[in-house]
Amino acid sequence: MKLENEVVIVTGAGSGIGRALALEFGAQGARVVCAARRVERIENTVSAIETNGGTALAVQTDVTNIDQVERMVSQTIDVFGQVDVLFNNAGSFNALGAVWEIDPDTWWHDIDVNLRGTMLCCRAVLPHMMARGSGILINMAGGNQIPGGTGYSTSKVGLERFTELLAKELKREGSSVLAFVMGPGFVRTEMTEIQITSPEGRKWLPSSKDAVEKGLDRPPEDCARATIELIRVACPELSGRRFGPDTDFDKVLRDAKQKVK
DSSP states (O other), rough: OOOTTOOEEEETTSSHHHHHHHHHHHHOOOOOEEEEEEEEHHHHHHHHHTTTOEEEEEEETTOHHHHHHHHHHHHHHHHOOOOOEEOOOOOOOOOOOOTTTTHHHHHHHHHHHIIIHHHHHHHHHHHHHHTTTTOOEEEOOOOOOTTTOOOHHHHHHHHHHHHHHHHHHHHHHHHHEEEEEEEESSSSOOHHHHHHSHHHHHEEEEHHHHHHHHOBBOHHHHHHHHHHHHHHHHGGGTTTEEEOHHHHHHHHHHHHHHTTT
């Protein structure tokens, strides 16, 4: 898919990877809907896209609120007429600590945002995409084996399986809509900063602080560029799979095409 004039929704577009994604989509000529809870953040992202000659729209959205999610999709269609790509980037990692120590509501909130929020956004946009006969869904992966981060890890394991099964459901229905998982690697963001600075983070995720001190963290733009490459090669043979910044997308595409010969 070429992104020129396509319509892309990015959740969590106010900062970090989401902002980098939105800016890259805008630079590629897409019309970008920037969604997040903090309206001043997404308005800033929109302003940056427009300053560079792009087109963007800010829609304040809590992805755990079904009414707000459905309004986000409806507003996108009202303004731009279509939705071509949905990148579910909004995420939460606030429950840091052992299961017997953490607050259950904080633990559940991580799952609510990461897993249910993704499901709600996919659910809202899929009827439109399926009716048009095209569309790409990309769900943000993350670490899925993190002691001290069971809520986050559980949600990300579930999200990968959700994406895999969603791709199979779409294939069974004969739909051309595709679903993928994107893993960004370790990126220093507002979310991971808690892991670096908090006592709980230093205890349970010392690797985060080590990665930053050794300069091993990735810039968010790496994920954005990999996403553009994924969309370039997106095809039914790859739907349901996970990719990342280190993926050789041309090789992946060649291998997938050879398997179906």
